[in-house]
Amino acid sequence: MSGDTAMPEVDVYRLTRSLHLLRLKDRETRFFEGLWEIPEGVTYNSYVLTGSEGAVVFDTWKGKWSGVFLEALRGIVDPRDVKYLVVHHMEPDHSGALRQLVGEADPIVLGHPLTKGMIESFYGLTPRFKPVGDGERVTLGDVDLVFHHTPWLHWPETIMTYVAGEGALLSCDAFGAFGVFNEVWADELGEAGWERYMWYMKKYFANVIGTYHEWVVKNIEKLSSRGVAPSLILPSHGLLLRGSRLQHAIEKYLAWGRGLPEQGKTLLVYTSMYGFVERIVEVVRDYFASKGRRLVVAGFTDGGRVDLSDVISEAYDAESIVFATATYEADVHPLMRHVASVIARKTPGGRKTAVIAIYGWGGRAGRVMEELLRNAGFNVVGVVEFKAGEEGRNRDKIIGLLESL
Incomplete structure (x- = not known):
């Protein structure tokens, strides 16, 4: 042997x-x-x-x-x-x-x-x-x-x-x-x-x-x-x-x-380096809970991360997907770019998607994510981008974005 x-x-x-x-x-x-x-x-x-x-x-x-x-x-x-x-x-x-x-x-x-x-x-x-x-x-x-x-x-x-x-x-x-x-x-x-x-x-x-x-x-x-x-x-x-x-x-x-989604299912995928994006996650959770809608959350943080294979499985039949990401070196967080790219490759196009991005000293990640998703055939309903720590004053914008899904 x-x-x-x-x-x-x-x-x-x-x-x-x-x-x-x-x-x-x-x-x-x-x-x-x-x-x-x-x-x-x-x-x-x-x-x-x-x-x-x-x-x-x-x-x-x-x-x-x-x-x-x-x-x-x-x-x-x-x-x-x-x-x-x-x-x-x-x-x-x-x-x-x-x-x-x-x-x-x-x-x-x-x-x-x-x-x-x-x-x-x-x-x-x-x-x-x-x-x-x-x-x-x-x-x-x-x-x-x-x-x-x-x-x-x-x-x-x-x-x-x-x-x-x-x-x-x-x-x-x-x-x-x-x-x-x-x-x-x-x-x-x-x-x-x-x-x-x-x-x-x-x-x-x-x-x-x-x-x-x-x-x-x-x-x-x-x-x-x-x-x-x-x-x-x-x-x-x-x-x-x-x-x-x-x-x-x-x-x-x-x-x-046939690429048929599960009706009413939304996937939230996020990357958070220092906890700022996790505050946004709570806003998103609260919104979906108030509407009685199903939300699956997949996070990549400094304390842990979900398996990418499980994220791909959840994304495949999600009716809509929310991407929330930190900015890294004036670009999309590298892990979010990878995860989003694989989702775009493996998941049937046409899904409604929304992007929330935060930054410290300059915003760009939101625009990059929007381009990536649109080029993959996804229906990007909107992008909200703001400075880290300002989720409170941008709450209405976030809620408005989620209501478009």
Whole structure:
């Protein structure tokens, strides 16, 4: 198991007559893609299909656990009996054990035409590769696999597999979620657990897929037009879906893909160096409380900060967003610039936004924020900018700005 660290928790489950789940629970990765804080952890889901004429492996795990993956695979099938390795997506959390599996089993690798070059580049490997077309069917004994190209969910080479005889859609990143669970199926969660799980699913969607949200609808509609109506959805991360939970997840995905906000929800994002902006936060809190409107607050201060990944998730379906920032060196506070830029990239445009900026000796941050947000397609309803400590005399301006949201 060269290259493996401490032994992680691995689950092997039989899902149907011929489908098995190989799941690794990753509690070590703190920043998914080196970007997104995930204290809740993440799972890597690989699937194995056993048939009369051999086995098919669908994706693998992150490379550091390649040895563990092969050991878990042997609990289901001899790797030498693996006829096909299906690569739904080349990101290394899906393909990390590819080199080791190919070295041991020498399967035919199936994937999008773009995948071959990525394998050669990422892993210095030229496997037996067969590109699959959009809608192409591959038969292995008594099993039919139908491949569908689903670009930008979330790389251009992403595909899904429909195992017709099992009614199972192996959906890669789509319908995935962050989190580590004892359960296998989402319907094993109670209502409170399901509500929390939907947060993890939305967080995954917003941070990983959000930039390409319009492709969600395109790809779901394409699958539907081809008669793909799965009774099981098997994603690469998170819990597996069936029954009413499957239908609910599809409905939420379509809503997120269409960029539909949660009605009445406002997000306040702020940076405060010495407490002056936090006084403004209290004004904003009081206003929304007096109106009975929902306000989510995300702050970055000298005493603490929220996880950016959670802020992106909250911003994704907010109906409106208020940015309150300090000025730093005659510019927007650097952290606010970063947070606002990521929100602008990941969140559907057109949201109503408002900017409140304070300064010590010269104002400029408000104008910079307004330009940044307008260029990203947001509807900036107004900017209020004033000297630090003067929130009292500017209270009416702040309230007037909030009333425009």
